Structure formats: structure tokens, C-alpha cells
């Protein structure tokens with residue numbers, strides 16, 4: 001399998017304007033995401049996950065290290081990933097369909113193809129009824145479905161999903177996990193996912209990378225052994241419960257031990 005994303009020895013130190021104070025956030029991070037693989041980063045709050053996404057998305061420069069997508073270094077360069085943020089951030093003045101079309105055309109897809117793709121996929125996921133609605137009439141869960149579709153249909157090979165369900169209530173979150181799981185299992189895009197939820201990571205991922213508190217280092221890689229297609233029934237599986245406990249112990253702050 002070839003790597004879609006390769007992150008090598010990435011370090012990030014933030015300095016204030018006068019360079020009198022520095023904060024080390026990422027410490028020698030190396031990992032890869034293979035073609036069609038679902039990899040999740042999990043770590044304590046403030047461990048640098050969003051910073052890592054900013055570096056991969058080219059919004060920030062690393063202090064040292066390299067990032068390459070399909071073997072080409074993309075450090076400091078934008079437009080190479082499809083990104084789904086914590087909040088759907090849809091344009092309120094555009095219809096749902098126009099929101100999807102806009103992001104696809106920005107990514108280089110022609111207007112007509114973008115419109116066809118948007119219509120087809122809104123239908124496939126049962127959202128055809130809201131194609132001509134504006135985002136404010138949609139629930140949080142529906143907005144996140146649209147946001148996910150926007151990323152899924154973008155032509156970039158790597159999808160980066162930054163805690164996409166964190167703002168949803170528990171029940172909607174579970175529905176969204178099941179929805180994403182079935183959609184992803186039939187489309188197999190390369191995904192780098194960030195979550196605080198151990199269950200979510202175990203349900204969705206092929207591999208989980210556990211980050212330490214800042215400055216973040218990868219302290220453990222867990223291969224998730226469950227066969228696909230998966231479903232929420234996994235939650236009661238003794239192997240699932242065992243792994244969940246193991247991850248919980250790894251993520252427990254030292255002060256709580």
C-alpha cells in the first residue's frame with residue numbers, strides 16, 4: 001500500500017512576537033496514512049492536534065520536519081487536503097446545494113459536474129429535500145452531514161476531519177458515527193481523524209495514534225482489529241471493551257493515577 005500522507009519528524013515551537021517566550025507543541029511527530037486507510041489521532045486537550053492539522057493543511061509552518069502528500073512535500077502549501085472542521089461552517093447565504101458546489105468548484109471541478117455530483121450525493125444520503133434550503137433551517141447533525149459530503153466529494157486524496165461531531169448531542173453523535181461509518185466503508189477515502197472519544201476512534205479507525213500531552217509525541221499506535229463492515233453492536237464486544245480500557249489508561253492524566 002502506498003502512503004497518501006507522510007509526516008516526518010515534525011516539530012512545532014510557537015514563539016511570541018518578541019521571541020522572548022517559546023512553547024513547544026509538537027515533538028518529533030512521524031506517521032503515515034495509507035491509501036484508503038482511516039487513521040485517528042487521539043490525545044489530551046491542548047496536545048497539539050489542531051496545530052498538526054494546520055501544519056498538514058499548510059496554514060502554519062513547522063519548526064522542522066516534513067509533510068508530503070503522494071510523495072510530494074507540501075509544507076506551507078494549501079489546497080492539498082479536504083478538510084471538515086468541528087463546526088460545519090456552511091455559507092449562510094447559499095443553499096445547501098450551492099454550498100457543496102462552491103467548495104467543489106474552488107477545488108477545480110467544473111460547475112456542471114459539481115452540480116450533478118452535489119444533487120446525486122444529497123439524494124444518496126437522503127438530503128435531497130434540503131438541497132434548495134439555507135443552512136439555518138438544518139439541524140446541527142444535518143449541517144455536519146453536508147459538511148462531510150463537501151469533504152468527501154472534494155478531489156483531494158486525503159480527508160482531514162477535526163473533531164467533526166464534538167458539537168453534537170450524544171444521540172445525534174451516535175447516529176452520525178453510524179452514518180459516517182457506512183458511507184466511508186463503501187467509499188474508502190484516506191482519512192485522518194481527530195477525536196476525544198475513545199469509542200468513536202475504536203468504531204471508525206483502522207489505526208489509532210495516541211498523543212502525549214504537549215509537547216505532543218506519538219506514544220502508542222493501536223491497530224484496531226475489528227472486521228468491517230462494523231456496526232455499533234461492537235460496543236458490547238469484550239475485545240472492544242478491553243481495548244477501550246487500555247486506551248483510557250493511556251490517556252488518563254498522570255495526576256489522576
Ligand SMILES: Nc1ncnc2c1ncn2[C@@H]1O[C@H](COP(=O)(O)OP(=O)(O)OP(=O)(O)O)[C@@H](O)[C@H]1O
Pocket residue numbers: 014015023025043044045046047048049050051052214
Ligand atoms: N499561534 C499560537 N501561538 C502560541 N501558542 C499556540 C498557538 N496555537 C496554538 N498554541 C498552543 O498550542 C497548544 C496546542 O493547541 P492545539 O489547539 O493544537 O491543541 P488541541 O490538541 O487541538 O486542543 P483541543 O483538543 O483542546 O482542541 C496549546 O497550548 C495552545 O495554546
